[in-house]
Amino acid sequence: MDLIYQGLGFSYIEKGNTLEAKVAIDKIRDNELRLSSQGAYYFKIKDYLQALETFNMFIRDYPKS
Secondary structure (H helix, E strand, O other), X not given: OXXXXXXXXXXXXXXXXXXXHHHHHHOOOOHHHHXXXXXXXXXXXXXXXXXXXXXXXXHHHOOOO
């Protein structure tokens, strides 16, 4: 189910609907996948500062990933 939300979120980004994309990505239950997807979301919408902060949290929380 989580991968469906991830794919849905990324599809919404491609269509230009960033609000729906964020809602779909935030529904991901697996913390590791959600954080990674949120980082990718911010990068794809060109919010590079938030993407950097999110990826830094991801690396800190999941160093073996």
